[in-house]
Amino acid sequence: MKKYFPIFVDLEKKDILVVGGGKIAYRKVKTLLSYGARIEVITPEIRDEKFYELVEEKSIKLTPRKFRNSDIHGRFLVVGATDNKELNKEIYELGDSENTLVNNITTKEDLNARFCAVHRGEDFQVAISTDEGNPKRALELKKAVEEKINSN
Ligand SMILES: C[C@@]1(CC(=O)O)c2cc3[nH]c(cc4nc(cc5[nH]c(cc(n2)[C@H]1CCC(=O)O)[C@@](C)(CC(=O)O)[C@@H]5CCC(=O)O)C(CC(=O)O)=C4CCC(=O)O)c(CCC(=O)O)c3CC(=O)O
């Protein structure tokens, strides 16, 4: 099974594209914003109302239309966060061919960057990733780490 290289990246001033405006896209956007990323969301339809707050407070740029291939250019990271598995795979292939990091919410394989289950301490972080891409197990391991940390 493939091992993904763990790396902690400074996202401030990085251009990130999130394609899709649903529940999972919103969760990914919140995570990325909490690390200071600059985010554009491209989606023909918002399916999580909470996005409007982010637009109002100018935390994200919202572009209300379907994805176009040229949207990939110049991005540090692209998140394929639509409910269309084929499209998310296409986004991965386009981005990967341009050496762009691509996360994809509808796969364990058609992506070159995975999100981790993260415990954020006051002055440290523990990020957990499973080789098989099993978020439930990643969350269980995170819980075990948190119990250990809290018992110390
Ligand atoms: C491969 C990966 C790619 C990626 O998304 O980066 C991926 C893929 C998929 N996840 C799916 C489902 C769920 N994912 C979560 C939660 C999280 N998923 C995260 C990471 C990853 N998920 C990457 C692998 C990480 C690793 O194992 O190392 C976390 C850790 C980080 C984050 O997303 O920020 C975050 C917890 C954050 C936190 O709370 O701390 C929940 C629970 C919930 O939403 O509450 C469910 C519902 C579960 C259920 O109900 O079963 C499905 C759909 C399966 C289906 O429909 O069949 C796919 C696609 C597929 O498996 O093909």
Ligand SMILES: NC(=O)C1=CN([C@@H]2O[C@H](COP(=O)(O)OP(=O)(O)OC[C@H]3O[C@@H](n4cnc5c(N)ncnc54)[C@H](O)[C@@H]3O)[C@@H](O)[C@H]2O)C=CC1
């Ligand atoms: N990776 C993860 O952590 C998780 C992944 N999933 C998977 O993610 C899938 C999608 O989840 P939700 O966010 O709930 O879907 P959703 O249906 O709420 O949102 C999908 C979004 O994609 C947009 N979209 C569709 N076609 C588009 C296009 N051509 N260009 C731009 N945007 C487009 C839609 O307008 C909508 O805003 C689920 O079906 C499930 O398989 C589910 C749970 C967690």
